[in-house]
Amino acid sequence: MRFFLLFCVTLFCAQPSLGRDYPEFRLLKMDGAHVKWGAAEYGAGAEVSYALVDAARDFPDARNCRSVGPVDPILAASGVDRNAFDAALVQAFGAWQSVSGIKFRPADDPQSADILIGSDLTAQGWAHADVKTETSDDGIVRIERSLVCLSPAKLWKIGFGANPDAQDIRYTLTHEIGHAIGLNHASPQGQVMSFTYGERFIELQAGDIEGAHRLYGPAKDTMIATIPDAAPVN
Ligand SMILES: [Zn+2]
Numbered sequence: 001m002r003f004f005l006l007f008c009v010t011l012f013c014a015q016p017s018l019g020r021d022y023p024e025f026r027l028l029k030m031d032g033a034h035v036k037w038g039a040a041e042y043g044a045g046a047e048v049s050y051a052l053v054d055a056a057r058d059f060p061d062a063r064n065c066r067s068v069g070p071v072d073p074i075l076a077a078s079g080v081d082r083n084a085f086d087a088a089l090v091q092a093f094g095a096w097q098s099v100s101g102i103k104f105r106p107a108d109d110p111q112s113a114d115i116l117i118g119s120d121l122t123a124q125g126w127a128h129a130d131v132k133t134e135t136s137d138d139g140i141v142r143i144e145r146s147l148v149c150l151s152p153a154k155l156w157k158i159g160f161g162a163n164p165d166a167q168d169i170r171y172t173l174t175h176e177i178g179h180a181i182g183l184n185h186a187s188p189q190g191q192v193m194s195f196t197y198g199e200r201f202i203e204l205q206a207g208d209i210e211g212a213h214r215l216y217g218p219a220k221d222t223m224i225a226t227i228p229d230a231a232p233v234n
Contacts, residue, residue, distance in 0.1 A: 024191060024207025026184040027214065028131065034140045035133050036182040036215045037102060037114065042140065043217040045101030048181070050093065051110035053118030064128035065147035068118035078156040078166065085169060088158055089117065092173035095192075095204050099219055100212035102181055115180050117173070120149035126197070127151060127172050129179035146180035148173065160199035171202055183211045 027034045038046025056069040075085055093104040107113035120128060130147040150156065155166035171192070178193045185195040191207040204212075 023186055024205075025186045025193060025211030025214070027211065028179065028182050028184045030131065030133055030141070033133075034182065034215075035131060035143050036140060037143050038216070040140045040142050042214060043101070045103070045216050045220070047103045047105065048114045049105055049107035049112075050115040050117065051107040051113035052089075053116050054110060056121060057116075057118075059130070059147060061132065062130040062147055064130040065118075065120055065122075065149035067121035068116065068147060068149050069121045069152075071117070071119050071150065074119045074150055074152045074156060077152065080156055080158055080169065084158045088170035089173055091170050092177050095174050096177060096181060096212055097219070099204055099209045100215070101217035101220060102212065102215075114143075115146045115148065115177070117148045118150075119152045121152075123151045123153040125151060126154050126167055127176050129176045131180065131182070143180075143182065148176040148180055160202070167197060168199065168202075171197070171199070174202075174204070178208065178211075181212070182215050183208070186211070 029035075034042075036042075036044075036046065037048045038044050053068045053070055056067065058067050059065060071085060072082065074080075075082055096102055097104055104115075110116075127148070127150045130149075131143055132145045133141045134144045135141055150169070150172065155163060156169050156172075157163055157166035158169055160168055160171075174192050183193050186193045186207050188194055189196045189198055191205045192201075192203075193208050193211065
């Protein structure tokens with residue numbers, strides 16, 4: 001059983017070593033294997049449950065988000081409405097769901113949710129994700145559990161602009177969920193999965209979508225509906 005990682009989304013984040021030509025997307029690699037939810041097969045869809053942490057929980061086997069609490073104190077400190085946070089979370093999951101074969105649903109039992117979201121009680125950086133996989137070998141391995149945590153030591157906001165010292169929750173959640181489903185940092189900027197926080201776009205970019213397609217295939221329910229020919233009127 002392997003577990004791990006991951007990164008922050010912040011201007012001050014350590015820059016990963018990338019090649020000269022920056023890729024538009026990169027898949028997470030843990031012990032030499034790409035990781036994903038669902039079948040261990042590129043392009044295979046998956047259904048993943050999520051929940052907000054409702055009480056402090058420790059994850060001693062995690063690299064990041066080892067201690068996670070409810071998001072409410074973060075929101076109160078930043079003056080962010082809980083309903084607005086919930087809407088941003090749905091939009092963040094929806095961004096990935098609308099373009100690829102991964103589907104998200106609220107967990108019936110938050111204790112056993114696939115992806116847990118909360119505040120980072122260790123309060124390092126801005127935000128992190130942690131991915132735990134079932135097994136590790138030289139192929140693609142299934143993700144067993146992911147964590148997404150936001151720092152209570154930072155200022156948060158909903159939407160771009162306004163306070164330049166605050167970071168947008170929806171953008172940050174979309175980025176961290178990208179890690180939680182198996183994507184790594186891409187180019188320094190230009191993608192949601194870039195490691196530099198920016199406020200130039202909120203939607204997934206071409207590289208983000210390409211990465212999601214590589215892991216989960218394209219969305220199956222976004223085919224253009226065809227309108228059947230009208231019956232002749234006699
Ligand atoms: Zn990141």
